[in-house]
Amino acid sequence: MQTPIQQRPRFAGPPLKRLVGRAGSWGLTLLAVLGVACIASVIASALFSISFVVFRTGSMEPAYPVGALAAVRDVPASSLKPGDVATVQRTAASVPVTHRVVSVKPDPASAGGAVLILKGDANSAEDPVEYRVQSARKMLVAVPAAGSVVMGLRSPTVLGTSSVLLAGLVGWVFWPRRQQVAPDAGWPAEDQAAPAGEVPCGTSTLP
Known part of the structure; x- marks a missing residue:
C-alpha cells in the first residue's frame, strides 16, 4: 500500500501585504464605479440632453450654495x-446665468x-x-458640494497625480507574485519526499 504524498499547507502573506492587496481591490472598484458614472453621464447627455452646471456664486443661496452641482435638461x-x-x-x-424664473x-x-x-434667490432685485x-x-436636481469636488478633480495637478497612482495601483494588483510556503517540521522536505510508487525506508506495508 502506497503512502499518499501530502502537500504542504500554504500560508497567506503578512497582514500588511493582505491589507495593501485589499486596498488595491477597493481602489479598482472605486475607479470602476467612477468610470460607469462618467459613461452614464455621457449617455444621458446624448439621449436626454442632460448636462451639468456648477454654482460658482452665492446668488442662489441658501437652497443652492456655492459648489453645488445641478443636472439640467434643454x-x-x-x-x-x-x-x-x-x-x-x-x-x-x-456667461450662463442660473436663476429662478419670475415670469415667462x-x-x-x-x-x-x-x-x-429671472432673479437669484439671494438677490434683492x-x-x-x-x-x-x-x-x-x-434644473432637474442639485447636489450640494458635488460641484466643488468635480472642479477639483479636473485640475491638472489632480489629473496627473491620479494617473500616476492609477498606473501604480494597476501594476501592484496585476503584477505576478510567487507563492510562499511556510516550513513545517511535521512535513517532509521536498528532497526527502518519496517518489510516487515507492515506500520510504522504515515504513511497513500491509500484507
Missing part, C-alpha cells in the same frame, strides 16, 4: 414656469421664443436684463 424656453430654476445664456459669448412671456420678435425675467431665448436648461 427645454423650450416657452415651457418654463415661474418658480423653475433655469440656466440661460443671452448670447454665445455671454411669448417673444413677439421670435416664433417659439420667450422673454424670461430681479436681474436687470430680460432674456430673449428660444431654449433654456431647466
Whole structure:
C-alpha cells in the first residue's frame, strides 16, 4: 500500500501585504464605479440632453450654495414656469446665468421664443436684463458640494497625480507574485519526499 504524498499547507502573506492587496481591490472598484458614472453621464447627455452646471456664486443661496452641482435638461424656453430654476445664456459669448424664473412671456420678435425675467434667490432685485431665448436648461436636481469636488478633480495637478497612482495601483494588483510556503517540521522536505510508487525506508506495508 502506497503512502499518499501530502502537500504542504500554504500560508497567506503578512497582514500588511493582505491589507495593501485589499486596498488595491477597493481602489479598482472605486475607479470602476467612477468610470460607469462618467459613461452614464455621457449617455444621458446624448439621449436626454442632460448636462451639468456648477454654482460658482452665492446668488442662489441658501437652497443652492456655492459648489453645488445641478443636472439640467434643454427645454423650450416657452415651457418654463415661474418658480423653475433655469440656466440661460443671452448670447454665445455671454456667461450662463442660473436663476429662478419670475415670469415667462411669448417673444413677439421670435416664433417659439420667450422673454424670461429671472432673479437669484439671494438677490434683492430681479436681474436687470430680460432674456430673449428660444431654449433654456431647466434644473432637474442639485447636489450640494458635488460641484466643488468635480472642479477639483479636473485640475491638472489632480489629473496627473491620479494617473500616476492609477498606473501604480494597476501594476501592484496585476503584477505576478510567487507563492510562499511556510516550513513545517511535521512535513517532509521536498528532497526527502518519496517518489510516487515507492515506500520510504522504515515504513511497513500491509500484507
